Amino acid sequence: MAEVRLEHVTKRWGAFVGVADFDLTIADREFLVLLGPSGCGKTTTMRMIAGLEDATSGSIYIGDRRVNDLDPKDRDVAMVFQSYGLYPNMNVYENIRFPLKVRKVPASEHDERVRRASAMVELDAFLHRKPAELSGGQRQRVALARAIVREPTVFLMDEPLSNLDAKLRVSTRAQIKNLQHELKVTTIYVTHDQIEAMTLADRVVVMNKGVIQQVGTPTEIYDDPANTFVAGFIGSPAMNLMEGKVERGVFVGQNVRVPGVSTKEGPATLGFRAEDASLVMEGAGERPGEIVAPIYTLELLGDATMITVRAGGALVSVKAHKDYRAEIGDMVGIRLAPELCHLFDAESGARLTPARAAGGVRAVAAAR
Amino acid sequence: MMSAKTVQPSAPLRWTIGLFLATWCLIAAFPLFWIAVMSFKLPVDAFSANPLTVIFGPQTRAAGQGLSLLDLALGLATLAALYVVAAKKLGGWVERVAGETWLPLGWVVGGLLYGAVAAGVLVVLLPAVAGGLEAVVRPIPLVGLLAEPAIGLTLEHYANIWFEQEFYRNFINSLVVTAGVVTISLTVGTLAGYALARTRSSLAFWLLISALIFRALPHSVLVSGYLPPFINSAEILEPFLGDAAPTLYGQPWAVILVLVAINQPFTIWMLRSFFANIPAELDEAARVDGCTHFGAFRRVIMPVMWPGVITTGLFSFLLAYNDFLVTSLLLDAQNQTMVPAIASFFNRETTTTDQVRAVAAAVSITAPLFLLVIVFQRQIVSGLTAGAVKG
Numbered sequence: 001m002a003e004v005r006l007e008h009v010t011k012r013w014g015a016f017v018g019v020a021d022f023d024l025t026i027a028d029r030e031f032l033v034l035l036g037p038s039g040c041g042k043t044t045t046m047r048m049i050a051g052l053e054d055a056t057s058g059s060i061y062i063g064d065r066r067v068n069d070l071d072p073k074d075r076d077v078a079m080v081f082q083s084y085g086l087y088p089n090m091n092v093y094e095n096i097r098f099p100l101k102v103r104k105v106p107a108s109e110h111d112e113r114v115r116r117a118s119a120m121v122e123l124d125a126f127l128h129r130k131p132a133e134l135s136g137g138q139r140q141r142v143a144l145a146r147a148i149v150r151e152p153t154v155f156l157m158d159e160p161l162s163n164l165d166a167k168l169r170v171s172t173r174a175q176i177k178n179l180q181h182e183l184k185v186t187t188i189y190v191t192h193d194q195i196e197a198m199t200l201a202d203r204v205v206v207m208n209k210g211v212i213q214q215v216g217t218p219t220e221i222y223d224d225p226a227n228t229f230v231a232g233f234i235g236s237p238a239m240n241l242m243e244g245k246v247e248r249g250v251f252v253g254q255n256v257r258v259p260g261v262s263t264k265e266g267p268a269t270l271g272f273r274a275e276d277a278s279l280v281m282e283g284a285g286e287r288p289g290e291i292v293a294p295i296y297t298l299e300l301l302g303d304a305t306m307i308t309v310r311a312g313g314a315l316v317s318v319k320a321h322k323d324y325r326a327e328i329g330d331m332v333g334i335r336l337a338p339e340l341c342h343l344f345d346a347e348s349g350a351r352l353t354p355a356r357a358a359g360g361v362r363a364v365a366a367a368r
Numbered sequence: 369m370m371s372a373k374t375v376q377p378s379a380p381l382r383w384t385i386g387l388f389l390a391t392w393c394l395i396a397a398f399p400l401f402w403i404a405v406m407s408f409k410l411p412v413d414a415f416s417a418n419p420l421t422v423i424f425g426p427q428t429r430a431a432g433q434g435l436s437l438l439d440l441a442l443g444l445a446t447l448a449a450l451y452v453v454a455a456k457k458l459g460g461w462v463e464r465v466a467g468e469t470w471l472p473l474g475w476v477v478g479g480l481l482y483g484a485v486a487a488g489v490l491v492v493l494l495p496a497v498a499g500g501l502e503a504v505v506r507p508i509p510l511v512g513l514l515a516e517p518a519i520g521l522t523l524e525h526y527a528n529i530w531f532e533q534e535f536y537r538n539f540i541n542s543l544v545v546t547a548g549v550v551t552i553s554l555t556v557g558t559l560a561g562y563a564l565a566r567t568r569s570s571l572a573f574w575l576l577i578s579a580l581i582f583r584a585l586p587h588s589v590l591v592s593g594y595l596p597p598f599i600n601s602a603e604i605l606e607p608f609l610g611d612a613a614p615t616l617y618g619q620p621w622a623v624i625l626v627l628v629a630i631n632q633p634f635t636i637w638m639l640r641s642f643f644a645n646i647p648a649e650l651d652e653a654a655r656v657d658g659c660t661h662f663g664a665f666r667r668v669i670m671p672v673m674w675p676g677v678i679t680t681g682l683f684s685f686l687l688a689y690n691d692f693l694v695t696s697l698l699l700d701a702q703n704q705t706m707v708p709a710i711a712s713f714f715n716r717e718t719t720t721t722d723q724v725r726a727v728a729a730a731v732s733i734t735a736p737l738f739l740l741v742i743v744f745q746r747q748i749v750s751g752l753t754a755g756a757v758k759g
Contacts, residue, residue, distance in 0.1 A: 052652050072655040085653035089671045102658040102667070146657070156656075 002063035002153040003028045004049065004186060009058035011044050011097045011210075018044045019205050020210045022058070026188065034190045035197040036207035037233070042190045043158055045207075050156050051075050051187065062154060073102075075079050078147035079156040083163060084139045086131040092142050093127040099150045117149040120179060137168040144176070148183065155187040156181070156273070161196060197224065206230050224342075228349035231271045231342065242312020243346070251343070253312035255264030255293040260338040262353065267346035270312065274319045275339040279307070289333030291316070295326055304359060307332060400734065405726040408521045411720035414727075425520025433524070434517025438505065439498045446494055450486050454742045458482055471674060479743050486739070525721075525728035529713070535729055538709040541620045542689060545705055548624035549688035550681050553635045556628075558677060561639030562665060566648060576640070579633035587630055591697050594626050598698055617701040626694050631687050635680055642676030643669070678747040685740065706733050 002024040011018040019041040026032045029111055034042035047053040049060060051072035060067050067075045078099070086095050096114045105113075118124055121141040131139055147155055160176070161169045173253045177200055180187050191197055197204045198218040206213040206221060206229075214226035225231035231239040244253025251258040258270060280289040293309035300306075305324045308317045309332065318334050326332065343352040377385070395497065405423055406414040410433075413425040428434065435443070443564075458478060466474025502515040529535045564572045599614040605613035616622035624657060646669060654664035670677075689707075696708035704712070713726035741748070 030646075050652075050656055052655070071660065072652075073658045073660065077656060079656040081649045081651065081653060083647060085647070085649035087650065087654075087668055087672075098654075099657040102663065143653075146653075150657075262697055 002186060003030075003186065004154055005059075005061040006045075006049070007061070009045070009048060009060060010056050011041070011048060011053065012056045017210050018047070022212060024205065024212070024215065026186060028186055029184045029201060031177075031187045031189065031202045031203035033197040033204045034188065034207060035204050035233075036192065036213075039193055039209075040207040041210035042192075042205075042207050044210075046156050046158055046184065046188060046190050049075075050077055050155070055114075057350060068261050075154075076152050077154040077156055078150055079158065080140070080147050080160045082159040084131070084143045086139055086142055086146075088131055091130050092123060092134070095131065095142055096145045096149050099146060103150070104287050114145075117145040120148060120182070121145045123211075136164050137172060140164060140172060144179065148179070150187075151183075153186065155185050156190075157187065157189045157251050159191055160189075161192070162191070169196075174346070176200065193365050195212045195236065198234075206233060208233075224351070226351055228269055228271070228344045231344070235273060237274055237306075239273050239342070240314070240316035241269050241271045241344070242314055242316060243267075243269060244312050245346075246343075248252040249345050251341075255309070255311040256291045257347065258290045258336055258338060258341060259291045261341055264341050264352060269344040269346055271342040271344060272316075272336055272340060274306070274317045276337070277318045278318050278335045279318065279324065280335050289334040291334040292331065293334075295330050295332055297328060298326060309334070371627025403727050404731050406724060407525055407731045408523070409518070409724070410522060411724050413520060414724050415720055423519075428522050429517050430520075431522070432517075433520065433522040435521045436502060436521050437516045437518050438501060438514045440519070442498050442501070443494065446489060450489065451689070451742060454482060454486075454739070455745060458743060459746060471671070475678070475744070475747075479740070482743060483736070483739055497729045507551060525725045526732065529725045529729045530732070533610075533713075533725070535706070535709065538704055538706045539732075541703060542707075543707040544620045545623050545627065545691075545695065546685055546688040547632060548621060549627045550684045552624065552628045552629050553684040554639075554677060554681050556632060557635035557639045558670075558673070562643050562669065564636065564640045565643035565646075566651070567621050576637065579636055582629075583633040583637075587693050589629060591627065591694050591755060595697060598622065617705050620699065620703060620705065622696050623695055623705075624688075626698060627688050627691060630694070631684050633685055638680045639676060640684070642673060642680070646672055675750045678744055682740070682744065682748060686737075689737070 006022050006024050007131055009022040017110075022041075022045055034045060036042045044053060048055045049062075051067065051070060051074075055068060062075060062077070087098065090098065093114060096117055097110050098364065100110050100113060114127075115124070118127060121144050123141055123145055126134060126142075131142065134142065140163070143160070148212045157176070161172055164172060173196060175236060176189075180200075187198060189196075201218055203215060204218055204221050205215050205305065209266065210228050214221050214230045216224075221230055221234055225234060228241055232241060242253050242256055244251050244256060246252075246262050246265055247258060248265070249263055251268065251270050252262045253270070256270070261270065262268070277291075291309065293311050296308045296310050296315060298307055300322075302322065304322050305320045306317050307320050307324070307326070308315050310316075341353075344350065345352055390568055398456075402422075408428075409422065409425040410428045410431060412427045413421055416422050425434075462474045463471065464477040505515045506512045530539075564576060595617075601616040602613045614622075616625075650668055650672070651661075651664045654668040655661060659667060691705075692707045692711065695705045696711065699705065699708065701712070706729070710726060710729045711724070716722055716726075
């Protein structure tokens with residue numbers, strides 16, 4: 001059990017910067033997810049922790065030990081790979097036992113530990129099969145068992161679910177979450193799938209182009225994205241982002257006019273989530289919506305109807321009641337509450353409105 | 369079923385293909401069959417104008433050297449049994465005794481042991497058993513005919529060439545050269561191939577290209593480059609080794625050096641592509657699991673890799689075993705390997721007897737090749753067809 005500390009860790013290949021000044025402390029027993037699009041440096045960061053990649057500068061600590069100059073085998077970490085990395089010439093039992101064998105754990109303990117680990121991932125019935133005779137989900141569970149069996153101080157998981165089909169992904173995800181809870185081992189998990197990140201993580205690190213964009217709980221990064229990148233990456237659908245400018249406290253853009261968002265004048269980006277807006281019902285004597293535009297497209301999702309309009313130089317989506325029906329081209333009005341909108345700097349993309357306490361905004365929205 | 373039906377070629381096409389393959393096999397295999405038959409006959413029969421005389425060898429039989437039907441049946445049964453043991457059983461035994469880590473070494477030892485046992489059975493046990501049986505059967509009327517010689521066959525050319533003309537020395541030289549070339553090529557090749565398959569350095573690309581260029585050089589260029597220093601090596605090396613400086617010319621072990629130089633680029637290329645098929649995640653998993661880098665190579669990569677090693681080893685073996693140019697130029701008459709020795713037997717060409725002896729030598733040289741392919745056929749096929757090794 002140990003905390004993992006990265007101090008100003010940087011990875012460079014020639015002029016290319018893979019990871020820039022990564023500075024973070026991962027608490028003991030925490031489930032940390034590194035999230036970002038491909039090429040954002042998340043896997044490189046994990047590989048530097050594992051020792052498969054050397055950091056160009058900075059220090060990595062596991063517990064109290066600086067591990068920069070240690071071989072992977074001496075760092076006491078276990079890793080689960082995207083394409084499993086099972087040894088094809090050994091059966092499942094030998095695969096799981098391999099770490100015990102090379103680490104010279106007394107042979108008398110092997111059998112019990114292998115069986116305990118395989119029971120945790122429900123592989124008891126497959127111990128004598130070769131990896132080639134297993135399905136993808138079973139192979140990934142062998143890889144998990146091989147990581148568990150050693151009882152390491154840190155688990156590293158590199159997109160372990162991305163080779164599985166959608167249904168298996170959900171069940172294996174639940175299994176990983178449960179295992180981590182049972183074993184209470186610090187876990188670092190890399191993924192490009194924001195749903196995995198939201199469901200698994202105690203804390204999420206959103207990365208882009210080698211730079212940390214935001215660190216926070218899943219609720220924090222969902223409700224208070226630190227910049228337009230995080231806002232556009234997290235959530236399904238992602239946050240709507242509209243270009244425009246603030247004039248005397250009013251955000252104005254194509255088809256959009258939101259009063260009371262900011263006192264800072266000048267160009268800005270306004271963001272809101274699809275579920276934070278509502279449609280203006282006609283004929284009820286209401287004032288017109290903050291966005292008024294013709295419907296661009298309308299999608300039936302089953303539990304809701306998604307309405308997309310063109311506003312502020314982008315396509316913005318709004319969740320409406322599942323029974324709502326309209327034709328493409330019909331005019332709609334969309335109501336935005338200024339307190340549920342996020343204002344970002346037009347140049348840097350950084351958040352301008354202050355972050356609100358997590359959960360607070362939801363409470364306000366629910367009370368209305 | 370439908371798709372299987374649609375790709376089935378039409379009957380005339382199938383017949384044409386069959387005929388073509390049969391003709392081709394015949395053309396390819398016939399010379400080997402024919403010299404094998406010749407080598408067992410007295411020169412009178414071997415050089416007869418009548419093909420049937422060559423095959424049945426009446427003169428040889430009349431000289432009292434022939435095989436009875438009983439001998440033939442016994443001989444064929446023994447050969448079949450040896451084949452089955454080599455192809456089906458040997459692999460299992462080797463794997464059980466040697467275990468995963470020592471498998472390649474186990475195969476070498478197993479192959480050599482098998483060769484020795486097979487030779488013993490064929491040369492000592494079989495004639496003894498056949499002779500005994502014939503002695504028992506001969507007095508019985510009618511059945512006794514089975515023991516009468518049917519086909520003329522003599523081993524005297526083999527005995528002469530192997531022992532009187534000391535072909536076994538050439539055999540040992542070939543063994544030394546071949547074993548040396550295979551061992552060195554594979555050791556350097558696996559290490560270099562692994563490194564080149566895993567490195568991200570751009571230097572690797574240029575190394576591989578230069579290896580290709582060296583492989584493309586005509587062998588005669590390399591040999592003529594090596595020849596003068598080999599002849600003068602005693603003088604050249606004297607400052608370093610003093611009186612112990614050897615003359616490399618005429619030494620079989622020195623030829624290994626040249627053949628390795630010729631063979632190494634190819635070995636590296638081939639092994640590199642085998643290694644490149646093994647996902648890097650495998651080494652990484654092993655290193656995180658507790659192996660050193662070399663440990664991961666030895667315990668995880670090599671066991672997966674060894675069909676590739678066997679295949680590459682086979683190609684190296686063939687190059688060294690069949691080489692003529694290098695061995696004939698760098699070795700003197702006293703120390704030749706088998707191929708140049710056979711060439712000089714043919715060149716002597718004084719009597720027909722000498723020629724049949726040369727033919728017998730030429731047939732002898734193919735026996736180890738058959739043995740090799742039979743023993744390793746499973747590994748060779750899996751090595752040649754191996755795609756990506758997926759975990």
